[in-house]
Amino acid sequence: MPFVDQILRYKSLSVVGLGKNTGKTECLRYIIRRLYELNKVPAVTSIGIDGEGVDRVTATPKPEILLEKGMYFTTVGSFYLQKRFTAEICHVEEIPTIFGKMLTARALERGTMVIAGPSDTFSLQRWIADTPQRFPVDICLVDGAVSRLSPASPAVTQSMVLATGAAYSANLKTLVAGTKFVYDTIQLPAAPEEIRMQLEHTTKGIRFLGEDGSMEDPGIDSALTPEQIKKVVETGREHIYIPGVVSNALLKALLERKDTNKICLYIRDFSRIFAEPQTFYAFLRKGGRFFQLLKANLLAVCVNPVSPEGYRLRSKELVASMQDALGIPVYDIKESGI
Amino acid sequence: MTFSRFADKIDGLHYLAEKMELSGSRVRRYLMKTPFCTKAEVLESHFDILQKAFDILETPGTGPVVMQLKHLFTTVHDISGTLEDLKQHRVLDEIALFEIKYFASLCRDFRLLCEKLDFTSQAPDCLQPVFDLLDPDSTGTAGFYIYDSYSKSLAYARKKAAATDPDKDLALWGRATDRVLQEELLVRKELSAKLSRMYDVLQSNFDRLAYLELWFAKAELAGKYGMVRPVIVPATGTGTEVFSVDGMVNPVIADILAADGMTFQPVSLMLQQGPCLLTGANMSGKTVVLKTLALVQALTQFSFFIPARKAVIPLVKDVFLVIGDKQDHYRGLSSYAAEMLELDKIMGIVKEGADVLVLADEPARTTNPAEGAAILCALIAFLQQYNVRSLVSTHYGELDVSVRKLRVAGFEGGKATGRLDPASVSKYMNYSLIEDKDDAVPKEALLIAQLLGVDASFIQMAQNFLKKNGNERIQTGA
Numbered sequence: 160m161p162f163v164d165q166i167l168r169y170k171s172l173s174v175v176g177l178g179k180n181t182g183k184t185e186c187l188r189y190i191i192r193r194l195y196e197l198n199k200v201p202a203v204t205s206i207g208i209d210g211e212g213v214d215r216v217t218a219t220p221k222p223e224i225l226l227e228k229g230m231y232f233t234t235v236g237s238f239y240l241q242k243r244f245t246a247e248i249c250h251v252e253e254i255p256t257i258f259g260k261m262l263t264a265r266a267l268e269r270g271t272m273v274i275a276g277p278s279d280t281f282s283l284q285r286w287i288a289d290t291p292q293r294f295p296v297d298i299c300l301v302d303g304a305v306s307r308l309s310p311a312s313p314a315v316t317q318s319m320v321l322a323t324g325a326a327y328s329a330n331l332k333t334l335v336a337g338t339k340f341v342y343d344t345i346q347l348p349a350a351p352e353e354i355r356m357q358l359e360h361t362t363k364g365i366r367f368l369g370e371d372g373s374m375e376d377p378g379i380d381s382a383l384t385p386e387q388i389k390k391v392v393e394t395g396r397e398h399i400y401i402p403g404v405v406s407n408a409l410l411k412a413l414l415e416r417k418d419t420n421k422i423c424l425y426i427r428d429f430s431r432i433f434a435e436p437q438t439f440y441a442f443l444r445k446g447g448r449f450f451q452l453l454k455a456n457l458l459a460v461c462v463n464p465v466s467p468e469g470y471r472l473r474s475k476e477l478v479a480s481m482q483d484a485l486g487i488p489v490y491d492i493k494e495s496g497i
Numbered sequence: 498m499t500f501s502r503f504a505d506k507i508d509g510l511h512y513l514a515e516k517m518e519l520s521g522s523r524v525r526r527y528l529m530k531t532p533f534c535t536k537a538e539v540l541e542s543h544f545d546i547l548q549k550a551f552d553i554l555e556t557p558g559t560g561p562v563v564m565q566l567k568h569l570f571t572t573v574h575d576i577s578g579t580l581e582d583l584k585q586h587r588v589l590d591e592i593a594l595f596e597i598k599y600f601a602s603l604c605r606d607f608r609l610l611c612e613k614l615d616f617t618s619q620a621p622d623c624l625q626p627v628f629d630l631l632d633p634d635s636t637g638t639a640g641f642y643i644y645d646s647y648s649k650s651l652a653y654a655r656k657k658a659a660a661t662d663p664d665k666d667l668a669l670w671g672r673a674t675d676r677v678l679q680e681e682l683l684v685r686k687e688l689s690a691k692l693s694r695m696y697d698v699l700q701s702n703f704d705r706l707a708y709l710e711l712w713f714a715k716a717e718l719a720g721k722y723g724m725v726r727p728v729i730v731p732a733t734g735t736g737t738e739v740f741s742v743d744g745m746v747n748p749v750i751a752d753i754l755a756a757d758g759m760t761f762q763p764v765s766l767m768l769q770q771g772p773c774l775l776t777g778a779n780m781s782g783k784t785v786v787l788k789t790l791a792l793v794q795a796l797t798q799f800s801f802f803i804p805a806r807k808a809v810i811p812l813v814k815d816v817f818l819v820i821g822d823k824q825d826h827y828r829g830l831s832s833y834a835a836e837m838l839e840l841d842k843i844m845g846i847v848k849e850g851a852d853v854l855v856l857a858d859e860p861a862r863t864t865n866p867a868e869g870a871a872i873l874c875a876l877i878a879f880l881q882q883y884n885v886r887s888l889v890s891t892h893y894g895e896l897d898v899s900v901r902k903l904r905v906a907g908f909e910g911g912k913a914t915g916r917l918d919p920a921s922v923s924k925y926m927n928y929s930l931i932e933d934k935d936d937a938v939p940k941e942a943l944l945i946a947q948l949l950g951v952d953a954s955f956i957q958m959a960q961n962f963l964k965k966n967g968n969e970r971i972q973t974g975a
Contacts, residue, residue, distance in 0.1 A: 236592050243674040245655060247642040248595040253521075253574050262592060267642065268659060 162459040162488060163193040166298065166318065171287045173313035173320075173455065175303035177341055180326035182463025182492065187302055188225050189461075189492045190320070194298070195227035202231035202263070202290045204276030205302035206283065206311040223271035224302065231294050233263045233286060234274045244270025250293060263290065274302060280427075283311045312453060314428035319345065319455035323481075324463030329470035331480060338460065339484045340436040344429035345457050350450035358400050358425060358452055365391055368398035368425070382409045392416060400425040407434040410442045420446025428453040460489045498815065500799050501529035507818055509792040512749045513801075516721070517714040520570040523577075524714075527707040534798050535812055537731035543800035544726050546619060550716035551802070553614050563713070566610045569603065570710045576600055580703060582689075583696045588682070589689045595641040597692060597699070598631035600624070602639045604702050607709070619709050621702040627695055630688065643681045647688075651680035715801055722748045724802035727793075730811040732852045740854075740886060741767040744806030747789040751804075754923075762928040763806070764789070766903060768888060772880035775890040775930075777905030778941035782928045783890040784820065786905075787856040790888060791818040794854050811886070812852075817843045819857040833863045840876065847883050855880065855887035866893065874898050904933035908941050 166172050174190070176183030187203070194201050203224060226232055231249070236259025239248075245267040252261040258275060277283040287299045303313035313319060321341065328334040349355070357374060358366065365379040365387075381403045382391050391399065392412045401409075405426055413422055419442065426432065428451050432439065443449075462481055464472040474491045481489040504510035519525050534540050553559055579593040589597070601624035611620035632638075633646045645652035658673035692699070718724065723746075730738045744763035751761035764786055777783045793803045797810045821836045830838070843855060861872035870893045877898045880887045888903075906927035943963075947956050 236590075239592065240590055243658075243677070245642060247640045248591060249640045251574065251592060251595060251599070260592060262595075265640070 162320070162490070163190060163197065165458050166190065166194075167197070167199065169298065169317040169456070170291065171299040171301065171316035172318045172458070173301035173303040173316040175313045175319060175321050177321065177323040177338060178327040180463070180467045181322045181324040182326075182461055183302070183322040184224065185463065185492050186320060186322045186461040187300065190300065191225065191227055191230065195230070199297040200230055200295060201298050201300050202233065202294065202296040203274060203300040203302065204233040204283075204286060205274040206276065206278065206313065224274050225271050226266045226269065228266055228268050231263055231265050231290065231296055232272065232274055233261060233276045233290070234272060235276075236260045236262060238273045238275055239264065242270060242272050244268050244272075246270070263294070265294070276301075278311055280312045280315060284315045287315060312428045312430055314430065314451070314453040314455045316455050318458050320458055321345065321460045322463065323460060325466035325470045325472050326463065329466055329468075329472070331472055331477060334472070334477075335480050335484050336436070338481060340439070341429070342457065342460070342485050342487075344432050344439070344449075345455070347426075347429060347449040347451050347454070349454035350425050350452050354425060354450070355452050358402075361400070362402050362427075364402065366400040366402075367394065367396040368400060370398075374400075382406065388412050397421045398423045398425070401431070402427055403431065405432045405434060407438050410434045410438045410447075413447065414438070414441055414445060422447045423450060424448070425450050425452065427451070428455075457487065460485060460487060461492050462489060463493065464491060465493075498533040499529060500531040500533075503533060503795050503799070503816070504529075507791045507795050507816065508788045509747065509749045510795060510799075513718060513722075513796075516748075517711075517718050518567070519714055520567075520573065520710060521575075523573070523575045524570075524707045524710050527704070528711055531711075531799050533795075533815075534800060535732075535814055537729055537812060540729055540798065540800060540812070544729075544802075546712055547715055547719070547800065547802060548726055549616065549618075550712045551719055553616060554713070554716050554720055559614060562610060562613050566607075566614070566713065569606055569610065570706075573603060573706055574599070576703060580696065580700050583693045583699065586693050587689065588686050589692070590685070591641065591643060594631060594685070594688060594692075595639075598628060598641045599639045600699070600703070601628040601631070604706075607706065611709075619705065619712060621705045621709070622698055624698065624702060627692065627699065630691055643684050647684040648680060651677070651684060654680045719802040722746070722751075722804050724796075724804050725807060727797045727803050727805075727808040727810045729797065730809060732812050732814075737770070738811035739767060739769050739809065740811055741765075742790075742793060742803075742805050742808040742810075745789055745793060745808070746804045747785055747792065748804050750785060759923070764928055764930060766930050768886055769901075770884045770886050772877050772885065772887045772889060772900055774877070774896075774900055774902045775888050775905070776892070776894075776902060776933065777890070778907045779945055780923075781905035781907050781926055783905060784858050786930070787818065787820075787858050787888060787890060791816050791854070791856050813854045813886070814851040815846065815853045817853060817855045817857075819843070819855070819860060821858055821860065821862065831863070833861070836860060836863070844879060847879075847885055853885065855885055855889075857887070857889045859890050859892060862892065869893065870896060902933040902935075903930045905929075906931055908945065 172190070174183055174187045191201060191203065203226070235256055238258065239262060246264040247267055248262055248264045250263040261276065277286050283301065290296060290299055299316070301313060301316050321338070323334065323338040325334065327337055353372065354368065363380065365377055365382060367375040367377060369375065377390070377394065379387055379390050382388050382401055383404060383406060385408070388409050389412070391409070397418065399422070401424060405424065413419060416422070424447070426449055460481060462477050464474045464477050474494045478489050478491055500510065504514065514525070514528060517528070519528070534543070554563060574596055576596050579589065579596055582589060582593065604621040604624045605628070608620045608623065611617050631641055633644050643651065645655060654673070654676045658670070658677050661670040661673045663670040732738070743765045745765065746761050746763050754761050775783050775786065793805065793808065794810060794813065794816045796803045798812060819836060819839055821832055840860065847853060857876070860876055861869040873889070873891055873893055874896055877889065877900055881900065906929050909925050909927055943956055943959055
C-alpha cells in the first residue's frame, strides 16, 4: 500500500494536479479508499468554485469525489442538495456563496458528490484548523485543483501529493521535464521561521528585507508591469518579498543584474511562480534563491499514463523515468489497483 | 420613525451604534428598525430591562457567563429567509431544516445562560417541540438528515437504493435513488407543514435573541460612557413638564477630547415649555449643547440610558435639530433656503399640535442682520405662541422679544496669554450655562480672533470700525 502510511503522519494533505485529467481525482479516490480501509476518518474539501470547480468555458462541473461512509466533507449547498446518498449535515457556515451556504456533512453511506469548498487561502487555512476541532477527523484532505489557476494555495496543507500524466503531455520527455519543474518549485526551501512570521499577513505589496530583519515598504503593489519590475530591480535590493505572482519578466530582469547570486526572493508558495522553466533554472544557476512562506512536504507523485485523447504511455517506463528524474516515490495508481 | 431615520438627522446616534458590540448585521438591522417610542409605560418597562442587564454586567463574578453569552450571540445564524419560507408554507430543504434544528438547540443554550444570569424574562421561549421534531432518534445532537424513522417507505426505498450499484446498472440505481428523493420530499413536506404551524414562536425567538443582544450591548455602552437611566415624564398636554439635565456629556466629542488627553466639561440645564434663547461667544459650544440635547432626547426614546449624571426627560413626538448646514447644491438650495424650508416644515408640524422638541442653531444667520434678526424674532414668537419646548442659539443681540435666555459663561480670557492654537481655546472656555437677564450678547469675537493669532493690523482695523459705530463695549486684550 504505497504512501498512505506516510500521509497519516500529517494532519492535512492536498492533492495537486499538473493539469486536467492527470489523475488527480483517481489519486484522491485512492487515498480516501485506503484511509477507509485503515478505519481512519478524513474530512475532504476542494479548493473552491473559483478554482477548478466549474469550468467557466464549458460550464461542466468537475468530477465527483467518491465519499466513503463515515467521512466528513465540506461543499456548497447547491451541490449538496443534488446528492444521491444519505448524509448528515453537521455544520453550516453563516456567510452564503453564490452556490449557497458552505456546509460540512458526514456521509452515512458511500456516495459521490461534487465538492466545492473554500476558495481563498485564508478560508482554506481556517477550514484545516477548525475541522478537526469540530469533528472527530484524523486528517484533512484538499482537492487542490490545477494549482496555478486558483486563488487558494494548496501549500497550506502540511503534505502534498502531485498528480501528473499523459493528459499533460503525451511525450514522455516533456511530461517528465514538466513534472520535474513543478517538483523543483515545490521543493524550494521554506523561509526561516522569523521571516515567515514577519511576512505571513502581508498579502499585498512588495517588501524589501534588510540584513537586520527590518522590513521596508517601497510602495510597489506587485511585480507585474514593466514599470513595476523596473522599480523593483533598479533598487538593487537583494532580499525581496513578492506576495503575488513571480513572472518570467521579473526573473529575466533580475538575471540581468550583476549580483543575481545575492538575490533572495521570498514568495508565498510554489504556485505563485509563473516563469518559464529555463528562466527559473537560469536564475537558480546564477545563484539566485527562492524561499517559500508556505511549504508542503511532497510525499509522492502519482502518474496517469492514459490521456483522455487515448494516448497511452507505458506505465513501467513512465514510473521509472519519473522516479529517476525526481528521486521520490512515483506511483501509477491505476496499475497498482484501487 | 426608526432609529435609522433619526440617526441620519441627529449627530452621535450612528457613532454610538458603531460603538455597540454587536455580533453582526442581523442584530444591527434590528437596532436600525427600533421605533421612536412615545409611550412612557413602554419606555419604563424597557428601562427596567436595561437596568437589569446593566446590573448583571456590574455584578462581580458574572464575567465568565457574560462572555459565554456574548460568544453564543456570534453563533446565531440569520435564518430570516427560512422563517419567511415557513410563513409562506414553502417546503424547506435539508439545509434549512438543519438551520431550524440548530436554532432550536441554540435557544436551549441561551435559556440556560439567561437562567444563570437571572435574566429569564428576556430569554427565548423553549423550542423543545421543534428540536424533538427534528431529532426523531433522540440523538440530542444538532446534526440533521432526513432520518429513516420519519417514514417506513423512505427506509425501504433507501434499503433498495443501497442494494443497487451505479457502476453495474446505472438505470436501476437512478430509479432507486429517484424513489428515495420522492420519499424524502414527502417527509420534508410534512416536517415543513408542522414547522409552519410553529412559525410564530420561531419568529418571536429569532427576534428575542436580537433584542437580548441589544439589551446587553446597550448596558455595556452605558457602562462605557457612564450613562444613566433618565426619569421620564409622559406628555400631559398641559405644558407644565420641565426638561432638566444635569452633567450632560457629548460622547462623540468626549472621545475626541480624551484622545488628546482632555475632558468634556459637563453641561447642566433646564428647559420649560416655550422657547429659550442660547447666547455665547464664538467657540463657546452652543452647537454642541444643541446637538447633545437632541441626542439625549433621542437616546431616551430609543430606550438607551443617557450620557449625564441625571436627567428628567418629558417625552415628545419628534425632535428637530436645525443646524443650518444643510445646503443642497443638487436641488439648487442655498443654506439659507434649505433652513427656511426646514423651519417651515417644522412649523407645519407644530401647528398640527404635535408635541416636539425644537433645537435651532443660529437661524437666519446667513442673511443680512436686519432681516435675520426679524426672522429670529418671528420664530421665537411662533414658538411662544405654540408653547414649543425649544432652544435657539443666536449672536443677534437686543432682540425685541421677551424670552428666557441662557448664556454660555464663555471665554475666561484673563487666563490666556500669547497666541493660542484653535484647540487650546477650549482650555480657557467655561462651557457652563447661566441665566442671562441682559439683552446684549457676548462680544468676544475680536478677542478670540486676536488670541488665535489673526493679523494684528486687521484686528485693529475692525476695532476702528466698531468705535466709529459708537460701540465701546467691545473688550479685547489690546
